[in-house]
Amino acid sequence: MEAEIIKNLQACQLSVKEEAVTLVNEEDMAVGRHKSMSKAWNMKEIKVERIDTNLSHVFFPSSKEMQRVLSGGPWCFENNVLLMRPWEMGKRPQELMFTHCPFWVHVRGLPPECYTSVVASKLSRVFKDCTVVELREKELDGKWFFRLRVKVDVTISLRRLINLKCGAGTITGLLSYERLPNLCFRSGLLGHLIKECTTNPEERKRDVQYGLWMKSVGEKSRIVQRIKEHGLQDGGTM
Numbered sequence: 001m002e003a004e005i006i007k008n009l010q011a012c013q014l015s016v017k018e019e020a021v022t023l024v025n026e027e028d029m030a031v032g033r034h035k036s037m038s039k040a041w042n043m044k045e046i047k048v049e050r051i052d053t054n055l056s057h058v059f060f061p062s063s064k065e066m067q068r069v070l071s072g073g074p075w076c077f078e079n080n081v082l083l084m085r086p087w088e089m090g091k092r093p094q095e096l097m098f099t100h101c102p103f104w105v106h107v108r109g110l111p112p113e114c115y116t117s118v119v120a121s122k123l124s125r126v127f128k129d130c131t132v133v134e135l136r137e138k139e140l141d142g143k144w145f146f147r148l149r150v151k152v153d154v155t156i157s158l159r160r161l162i163n164l165k166c167g168a169g170t171i172t173g174l175l176s177y178e179r180l181p182n183l184c185f186r187s188g189l190l191g192h193l194i195k196e197c198t199t200n201p202e203e204r205k206r207d208v209q210y211g212l213w214m215k216s217v218g219e220k221s222r223i224v225q226r227i228k229e230h231g232l233q234d235g236g237t238m
């Protein structure tokens with residue numbers, strides 16, 4: 001629903017009044033953002049200390065609660081993903097690199113004979129820190145797909161497909177992502193929309209390479225087999 005609203009807004013030609021902007025600063029929005037976090041995480045006792053424009057310390061009531069939030073991502077606020085990592089003793093927050101975020105990734109479009117635990121295991125090694133692999137079946141049409149819990153590098157374009165070499169041929173599986181926030185359909189990067197893209201002019205001449213098809217939404221499915229599970233709870237829902 002939200003994606004449809006954004007798509008419709010992007011297609012709108014704005015009037016002079018609609019082009020006008022009202023200035024609000026970070027401080028104005030900070031309180032609202034903290035309330036959103038408390039609500040999404042079902043936690044009243046968090047304390048948020050702003051360090052920089054896009055960097056904050058979040059204090060959780062317990063390490064258990066912190067782990068629940070860290071393992072439940074991705075968390076999206078104002079349609080942008082919140083990159084999180086535990087505080088590290090002896091390091092300044094500004095020195096920490098925020099490059100990866102956990103996502104549930106679907107691998108679909110493979111022939112039925114590919115949906116085995118052996119193939120799933122090989123696929124899981126393509127991704128960083130794959131902790132859960134499930135074989136699932138869509139309720140609507142009975143089609144199978146793999147669902148993997150992986151850490152995605154958000155500093156590069158999102159991966160769209162995965163190739164399996166099988167005998168003389170190559171089989172391609174398509175990737176889609178649950179709870180995917182703002183994605184630029186030109187560069188494939190998170191954090192901005194196509195109208196804000198700063199890719200070079202040559203790239204702008206290319207056809208749009210990404211689209212809403214990369215979002216896994218509204219597809220009810222059931223687990224056929226849990227192939228791998230390692231130290232992680234199911235992701236939270238928002």
Ligand SMILES: [Zn+2]
Pocket residue numbers: 184185186187188189192193194196197198199
């Ligand atoms: Zn872009």
